[in-house]
Amino acid sequence: MSFNLDKEILFWGRDKVPSREWGGRLPIALIFPEKKNLALSTLGWQAVFRSLIKEDDFVVERFCGQGEDEKDFKSLDNHLPLSSFPIWCFSLNFELDALNILRYLKKHNFSLKAQHRTHFPLLIGGGPLAFLNPFPLLPAFDFMFVGESEKDFVPLLQNLKRAYLQGAQKNDLVELALSWDCVLTKEKKARRVFQSSFFPAYSLFVSNKSAFPDTFLLEINRGCLYGCRFCAAGYIYRPFREISLKTAKEIIKKVQPKKVGLVGTALTDWPYLKEFLYWLAENKIKFSLSSLRIEALDKDFLIFLRKQGIRSITLAVEGISLKIRQSINKKFPEKKFWEVVSNISKLQFNTLKLYFILGFPNEQEDDFKELEIFLNRLNKVRAEAKGKKKKGLDLIQISASILVPKPWTPLQWIGVEDLDILEEKIKKFKKIVKKFSGIRFSGEKPILSHIQAVLARGDEQTFSFIETALNENSWIKAYKKEYKKIKQYLKEKDKDTVFPWDNIIQGINKEYLYKEFLFFYKQKQTSSCKKDCFKCSQCGISKFIEGKNEDII
Structure with a gap:
């Protein structure tokens, strides 16, 4: 796949992201709840930021930190306060970040559970943990975006932006999001989305402050x-x-x-x-x-x-x-x-x-x-x-x-x-x-x-x-x-255990995974995957790609 790079943006060293007027746009805080050096070396988080700033619909500012320092609540780009943003999008990458996310809420005197927060901000979780197992953190979020951000995340937020500018309240936006297959809540299953025409993630920011300097x-x-x-x-x-x-x-x-x-x-x-x-x-x-x-x-x-x-x-x-x-x-x-x-x-x-x-x-x-x-x-x-x-x-x-x-x-x-x-x-x-x-x-x-x-x-x-x-x-x-x-x-689980993440349609057949689990104890190796999934029907992904296995879980 070739890609038009003419409009691509890259920031070197101390280059600053230009500020935008808020009028007619949806303000979004993109939060990485870990240290800055990790944020600057995480391509998924940067890919989301890149896709959002390309669109004129949004004002997007980056925040990062463990929620313990005052600077964590000021944006990296234009030093704007987190409290002024109606949409908070958290990047969920590591299990232990769960504590940091609650620190952000506590610092702003918000209830830790979404069901007790009737007003903005709207909390959205995304990233690897959101389609691995987001359920321990689900009570804190209004909803989770399940899958790869390159697919559907921008259109979803554009949909929310139109409603927001027409005066919709937080609960209205949640109701609107429920119509998307990739949205997960307590009451609703979600189907993982992914980009079928693959284009890679790569650095938007190159800095000596990164875990991989310069x-x-x-x-x-x-x-x-x-x-x-x-x-x-x-x-x-x-x-x-x-x-x-x-x-x-x-x-x-x-x-x-x-x-x-x-x-x-x-x-x-x-x-x-x-x-x-x-x-x-x-x-x-x-x-x-x-x-x-x-x-x-x-x-x-x-x-x-x-x-x-x-x-x-x-x-x-x-x-x-x-x-x-x-x-x-x-x-x-x-x-x-x-x-x-x-x-x-x-x-x-x-x-x-x-x-x-x-x-x-x-x-x-x-x-x-x-x-x-x-x-x-x-x-x-x-x-x-x-x-x-x-x-x-x-x-x-x-x-x-x-x-x-x-x-x-x-x-x-x-x-x-x-x-x-x-x-x-x-x-x-x-x-x-x-x-x-x-x-x-x-x-x-x-x-x-x-x-x-x-x-x-x-x-x-x-x-x-x-x-x-x-x-x-x-x-x-x-x-x-x-x-x-x-x-x-x-503890070890038995074959019939119903896992919370069974509410995510991931595409992998649970019976296939259990067979591989039994092979673990038999010390039996299985062959590697083929690059073309359509030549194989072992794990269920080939049907998932075609949209034929909605009931796979």
């Missing part, structure tokens, strides 16, 4: 073909879509950035990756890459990356043993992995980052013994490849997160292990790593993973837990205080 971020693909059973992105962004080489080059030619960061869950599955990177290098444009798949890292490609100044390679191992990787459907070509590690060391990359996940209930002592053998070999391969050179692969950084079962994945039924078990697993991993010089370990706090799991699989009753966190100004204090009430969300 880097123009470009989305290469959306979704993932591999079907790892713990990964929500591989399921909620089906069908898999990717950018064309022509479009990627058009965007870069128009923008002319000094550095490009490629974003995607499956970068190395983009068939044009190497050709595009060579083209960037020829044009003296620097680039950075997120996690790469082992299969794509042949020696010539690694030599090219090293020559371009890439000093660090990130690989996702995920499971601590072959058994666990088979359980989670992680394709991991071990022979190729050792070849890649050897080449990384020979080519004198500075750092190798490896990601693992702990907390799968079938992890046993033998799996940790296998992990120790794996790390021992890792150290040997690195040293052998380095030889007598003074420099080689100096640091291997290992990060271990804790499993958080996500809705719309095969592991949505799985139980979360108790804190003492998870803490022991982290200690065991750390103890093994300490045996090897040049390998560092960082692990997640299990209590935070428990809190995220409660919010990930919670329902509207979970809102009281978020209220307690607000009153205590602490997730951990709230967890300890409310544990007896919230522990139900950590």
Whole structure:
């Protein structure tokens, strides 16, 4: 797909978004309830802002912050007060942001529940959590927009704008929104919307304040073909879509950035990756890459990356043993992995980052013994490849997160292990790593993973837990205080469990997910998705694309 970039806008450094007159327009506050550096590196939030400021119907101002500082309530663009906006649109990206959202309401002395707020502002939630599981936060919102913003969000707001300018009150606007399939409320199901003619998200703001300083971020693909059973992105962004080489080059030619960061869950599955990177290098444009798949890292490609100044390679191992990787459907070509590690060391990359996940209930002592053998070999391969050179692969950084079962994945039924078990697993991993010089370990706090799991699989009753966190100004204090009430969300679920997110028509067949859940315990791997969903009928997405599976849940 080609795209007309003539009217595209980009703001560099301290460039300011021009202000608009409010007359005849709908004022919208676009709020990212986290720190500014995260906001400036989140493409979805920026894509919404870009699509809205292109239309003359709206006055849009950006707000970001955790709701604890006065500056969070003044817009980034023209320092306007949040209280003056009748529409508040929150970007929902991380479970723990729920507390920040309630802080925004409390600061303005608004009731935390939408049913008790009869006047403006109208609160709209959108973003990944809105079509994953928005129900723990649903009581705070007038409605949720379910799906990708490129589809239907602007027309929906234009519809609301016309009514607003004619004097409609907040409840009138909610009633009007209910006619849209993508709108979710307590009383109404929603159907996820997505852009079928894919055009990528990319940076609207390039700043040294971003989590990726002075880097123009470009989305290469959306979704993932591999079907790892713990990964929500591989399921909620089906069908898999990717950018064309022509479009990627058009965007870069128009923008002319000094550095490009490629974003995607499956970068190395983009068939044009190497050709595009060579083209960037020829044009003296620097680039950075997120996690790469082992299969794509042949020696010539690694030599090219090293020559371009890439000093660090990130690989996702995920499971601590072959058994666990088979359980989670992680394709991991071990022979190729050792070849890649050897080449990384020979080519004198500075750092190798490896990601693992702990907390799968079938992890046993033998799996940790296998992990120790794996790390021992890792150290040997690195040293052998380095030889007598003074420099080689100096640091291997290992990060271990804790499993958080996500809705719309095969592991949505799985139980979360108790804190003492998870803490022991982290200690065991750390103890093994300490045996090897040049390998560092960082692990997640299990209590935070428990809190995220409660919010990930919670329902509207979970809102009281978020209220307690607000009153205590602490997730951990709230967890300890409310544990007896919230522990139900950590338990394994049976096949017939009715989940709150079943009220979202996502397109994935629940029976398909449960079959994959059973394969987890059988350590049975299934093949990756095809790029053309119409050639497959396994998960239900092909029917969803055609609009034929409204009753799929």
